[in-house]
Amino acid sequence: xxESAQERAGRAPRPVLGLLATxxxxxxxxxxxxxxxxxxxxxxxxxxxxxxxxxxxxxFCAFAVVLGCSVAVLMGRSRRWDAHAQAAAELGVxxxxxxxxxxxxxxxxxxxxxxxxxxxxxxxxxLLLLYLGYLGVRGLPGDSRRVSRRAAVVGVVSxxxxxxxxFSVLWWRTLHQPPTLVSPSSSxxxxxxMLAALLVSVLAFMLAGAWFVRRRVAQLVDDSPAEExxxxxxxxxxxLIVTRGSS
Amino acid sequence: xxxxxxxxxxxxxxxxAGARFGSRTVLHPVxxxxxxxxxxxxxxxxxxxKTTLLRLCAGLLSPTGGERWASGPSLYLRPGSGAxxxxxxxxxxxxxxxxxxxxxARLGPALEAAMLSPLRKRRVETLSSGQRSRLVIGIxxxxxxxxxxxxxxxxxxxxxxxxxxxxxVRQLAAVGTAxxxxxxxxxxxxxxxxxxxxxxxxxxxxxxxxGVR
Amino acid sequence: xxxxxxxxxxxxxLAVEAATREALATVPPLILAGLLLAGIGFELPxxxxxxxxxxxxxxxxxxxxxxxxRGVLAAERDDDAWDLLRSLAQPAALLTGKATSxxxxxxxxxxxxxxxxVALLGARWPPVAVLAAVLAMPGVATxxxxxxxxxxxxxxxxxxxxxxxxxxxxxxxxxSQAAVSEGAEAWLVLIAVYDVVAIVTxxxxxxxxxxx
Numbered sequence: 001x002x003e004s005a006q007e008r009a010g011r012a013p014r015p016v017l018g019l020l021a022t023x024x025x026x027x028x029x030x031x032x033x034x035x036x037x038x039x040x041x042x043x044x045x046x047x048x049x050x051x052x053x054x055x056x057x058x059x060f061c062a063f064a065v066v067l068g069c070s071v072a073v074l075m076g077r078s079r080r081w082d083a084h085a086q087a088a089a090e091l092g093v094x095x096x097x098x099x100x101x102x103x104x105x106x107x108x109x110x111x112x113x114x115x116x117x118x119x120x121x122x123x124x125x126x127l128l129l130l131y132l133g134y135l136g137v138r139g140l141p142g143d144s145r146r147v148s149r150r151a152a153v154v155g156v157v158s159x160x161x162x163x164x165x166x167f168s169v170l171w172w173r174t175l176h177q178p179p180t181l182v183s184p185s186s187s188x189x190x191x192x193x194m195l196a197a198l199l200v201s202v203l204a205f206m207l208a209g210a211w212f213v214r215r216r217v218a219q220l221v222d223d224s225p226a227e228e229x230x231x232x233x234x235x236x237x238x239x240l241i242v243t244r245g246s247s
Numbered sequence: 248x249x250x251x252x253x254x255x256x257x258x259x260x261x262x263x264a265g266a267r268f269g270s271r272t273v274l275h276p277v278x279x280x281x282x283x284x285x286x287x288x289x290x291x292x293x294x295x296x297k298t299t300l301l302r303l304c305a306g307l308l309s310p311t312g313g314e315r316w317a318s319g320p321s322l323y324l325r326p327g328s329g330a331x332x333x334x335x336x337x338x339x340x341x342x343x344x345x346x347x348x349x350x351x352a353r354l355g356p357a358l359e360a361a362m363l364s365p366l367r368k369r370r371v372e373t374l375s376s377g378q379r380s381r382l383v384i385g386i387x388x389x390x391x392x393x394x395x396x397x398x399x400x401x402x403x404x405x406x407x408x409x410x411x412x413x414x415x416v417r418q419l420a421a422v423g424t425a426x427x428x429x430x431x432x433x434x435x436x437x438x439x440x441x442x443x444x445x446x447x448x449x450x451x452x453x454x455x456x457x458g459v460r
Numbered sequence: 461x462x463x464x465x466x467x468x469x470x471x472x473x474l475a476v477e478a479a480t481r482e483a484l485a486t487v488p489p490l491i492l493a494g495l496l497l498a499g500i501g502f503e504l505p506x507x508x509x510x511x512x513x514x515x516x517x518x519x520x521x522x523x524x525x526x527x528x529x530r531g532v533l534a535a536e537r538d539d540d541a542w543d544l545l546r547s548l549a550q551p552a553a554l555l556t557g558k559a560t561s562x563x564x565x566x567x568x569x570x571x572x573x574x575x576x577x578v579a580l581l582g583a584r585w586p587p588v589a590v591l592a593a594v595l596a597m598p599g600v601a602t603x604x605x606x607x608x609x610x611x612x613x614x615x616x617x618x619x620x621x622x623x624x625x626x627x628x629x630x631x632x633x634x635x636s637q638a639a640v641s642e643g644a645e646a647w648l649v650l651i652a653v654y655d656v657v658a659i660v661t662x663x664x665x666x667x668x669x670x671x672x
Contacts, residue, residue: 074668129626136619137610143268145311146672150610153665154623157606160661161627164654168630171646172637239262239278240453242287242425242442302672307543309671322547328540331472333479338472345468346548348461370479390548 021211024204031197039194045109048102050197054205055099056124062092062209063131063159070155073148080221082148085155087216089134091209096128119170126165130158256282258318258393258425264310266299274299276313277451279444281394281427283318284420286436289429290454291446297429300446301396304427319393320347326380326402332372336363336382339371340389347390354389360418361385362411376403384415387424395419396427401435413437462556465549469557473531474564483531483565487524491573494520495580506582513583514636517573522628524569525562525604526621532558532605533612551667555605559662562608563601567594589639592651596631599655602662603627609669630654 032050039046069085103121104114115121138151190198258281265276274296281287281304291297302308305323306315322329330339337358344353358364361384366374374382380403387395400412413436416426428435445454477483498516499509536542545554570593577583607623631654634647641647 074665126626126629129622133619133623133626136616136622140611140614140616142614143672149668149671153606153610153669156665157603157627157661160657161603161630164630164650164657165626168633168650168654171650172633239280240442240444240451242279242281242285244256244282244285244441305543305547307547307672320548323543325540329544331476331536331539331541333476334472338475342468342472343544343548346465346545348464386544392548 017207017211017214021204021207024200024207028197028201028204031193031200036193036197037191042110045106048106048109050201052099052102052106053198054202055095055102057202058205058209059092059095059099059124059127061206062088062095062213063127063162065213066092066131066134066155067159070152070159073152074156079144079148080217082152083217083220084213085148085152086135086138086220087213089131089138089155090216091212093128093131093135095205095209096124096131100124100128117172119166119172122169123162123166126169127162130161134158258283259304259321260314260316261304261310262314262316264303264313264315266296266303266308267311272449274303274446274449274451278313279304279451281425283393283423283425285441286416286420286426286428286438287442287444288433288435288440289427289444289446290431290433291429295446296449296451297446298398299449300444300451301398301427301429304394305396317393320390321394321396322387322390322392323396323398324383324387324400325398326376326383326400329383329386330371332370334371335368336371336374336385337367339382340385343386343390347392349389349391353391357385357389360388360411360415362407377405377408380404381408381411384412388415388418391419391422391424393423394425394427396429398429399431400428401430401432409435410437462550462553465553466557466560469545469549469554470561470564473557473561477531477561477565483528483569486527487565487569488572490524490527491517491520491569492576494523495573495576499580510582510584511640513577513581514585514589514639515632516581517570517577517583518628518632518635519625520573521566521570522600522625522632523621525566525600525624525628526617528562528565528569529604529608529620529624530612531562532608534608534615537613546670551670552663554670555602555662555666558608559598559601559605562604563597566601566604567597570597583639585639586644588644588648589635592635592638592644592648595648596635596651596654599651599658600628600631602655602658606662606666606669609666627658 028050032047036047036050038044065088066085069081069088072081073085100121107116108114134151134154137154138147140147140150259279260281261277261279263276263278265272266274277300289297289300299308302323303310303315305321306317307323309315329343334342337354340354340357340363344351344357358367361381363378363381363385366378371379371382380400383397383400387397397416401409404412416428416436417438419426428440443454445452495513495516498512502509502512504512533542536545549557574583574585574590574593578585604624607620607627611620611623630650634650634654638644638647638651
């Protein structure tokens with residue numbers, strides 16, 4: 001579809017989102033580093049949770065966005081959906097890598113190991129690999145429409161594989177702590193102030209992630225040749241008809 | 248003049264279909280309707296967009312704008328295409344026949360018409376360029392889809408090969424297949440084509456042969 | 461028409477393989493090399509070597525799928541035959557045909573490797589492990605077909621390997637656990653789910669890969 005520069009400028013990221021994200025990040029830092037108490041057994045190292053958990057959640061949300069946008073691309077939607085898929089995948093890969101590295105540091109300080117063959121860890125590493133593959137396909141040379149369709153296929157295939165991968169590793173071995181929040185007991189086993197810090201951190205990560213995606217989409221759409229968004233110039237004329245035997 | 252009963256006789260309808268690679272427009276929107284059992288030559292300089300037009304017509308390329316409708320399968324063939332190198336000639340034709348859903352009886356006549364019978368057990372990779380051009384005609388004949396798009400079918404062909412192409416195109420038209428041929432050779436066909444199109448800088452125009460309006 | 465096209469595509473691929481012997485000449489040596497080097501490199505006592513054999517074999521079969529994936533699109537394009545296939549075959553038939561011939565080749569590779577693992581590593585294959593391999597291969601082959609079509613015209617073997625290995629993880633886990641652990645039935649259920657997910661997804665998205 002044709003899109004004027006004005007329309008594109010109209011969709012440029014609004015500062016509101018950036019401001020909200022900044023406020024949330026500052027609040028999360030204060031809550032996580034100052035207000036929330038240190039954990040009784042794990043000590044200060046537990047504060048890594050305020051990065052680890054939100055990073056992982058943001059990554060999962062980003063990959064869900066990749067799936068939705070990929071389906072839209074396969075159904076013939078525009079370049080904007082494709083740009084959202086790419087931006088979300090980049091965010092997701094970054095957040096997954098952060099969650100893994102940071103979780104590894106946390107694990108080392110608490111359990112003395114960098115890595116454990118736990119289902120969630122392995123699944124997260126597989127997620128990282130799948131979406132690195134997705135970004136690899138995005139980076140292929142060639143016509144942008146074809147590349148985005150191919151990437152969309154990988155985006156869909158990758159996402160639907162994740163639950164199967166997770167269950168296969170889960171059955172294979174479970175060593176990790178049970179999930180902190182999503183547990184069968186009605187009251188979460190976490191101090192109220194810690195919970196508040198965690199939730200604000202999650203909010204901060206989500207807002208900052210959304211802000212990143214908007215910025216990146218604006219950049220990607222600007223990068224792509226303006227003509228690509230425009231319709232093929234029309235040459236209205238009556239159709240050419242090849243008919244039999246009139247020669 | 249447009250009062251044709253489209254429903255039964257139309258095999259291809261391009262409605263303002265264009266093609267673009269990246270930011271480059273390769274083919275401006277063209278509206279083209281092709282009836283069954285017609286032959287149409289497509290001329291134009293190298294790089295003008297003939298191949299893109301043919302691939303668009305054959306459905307290999309989805310139009311960047313506009314619509315494409317076809318009544319049945321379409322085939323795009325250039326010399327040397329359509330077969331694995333390690334297949335025999337017979338296997339190559341057999342694949343095209345089975346995928347098209349035609350009976351076994353098609354095979355012999357197609358081999359004969361393309362003068363491939365003596366070569367039927369030869370591997371495709373051992374064929375000469377001219378023989379591979381004939382193989383393409385054999386594949387088109389055995390598949391006999393609604394539309395065949397031949398890209399430079401006379402390349403590498405001697406006089407005998409050329410007459411095989413001519414006879415092949417006539418046979419395709421006889422079974423109702425519409426044939427689009429991209430060629431520099433204005434006298435490629437023995438019979439007068441039903442239409443001639445000229446592609447120039449990605450714009451398709453008719454060049455006045457009867458049958459083209 | 462669908463099944464006629466599928467059988468034509470499978471027969472064609474197998475005839476081409478019979479003529480080129482490309483897979484036959486490359487895949488068995490790859491598996492032999494992998495088993496041999498693992499035996500030397502791991503330096504494990506015989507019982508432990510036998511225990512790691514199923515997982516090792518699955519890893520090697522998934523790796524061998526990378527060169528085999530060339531047959532989906534790359535080899536067709538090299539010979540300029542891909543356009544004919546996507547013009548004449550229904551997308552679902554093309555997917556099924558390509559996946560079926562891949563599946564057959566990978567099953568043969570697995571069978572060859574399984575026999576070799578008995579001799580070299582002292583592996584044991586209870587019938588349920590063989591059943592697991594037979595059940596898992598359609599899902600693996602379907603994924604390989606999709607990735608082969610995605611990357612067919614670009615090469616990028618390392619990227620293809622990453623995608624195939626990661627998407628093959630459930631088959632590797634379930635296939636090797638069925639051979640070495642109790643309660644193999646649960647693994648068979650997982651394999652069935654894996655197959656269904658892979659096949660249904662590929663069915664839905666494969667037509668998009670045929671467009672240009």
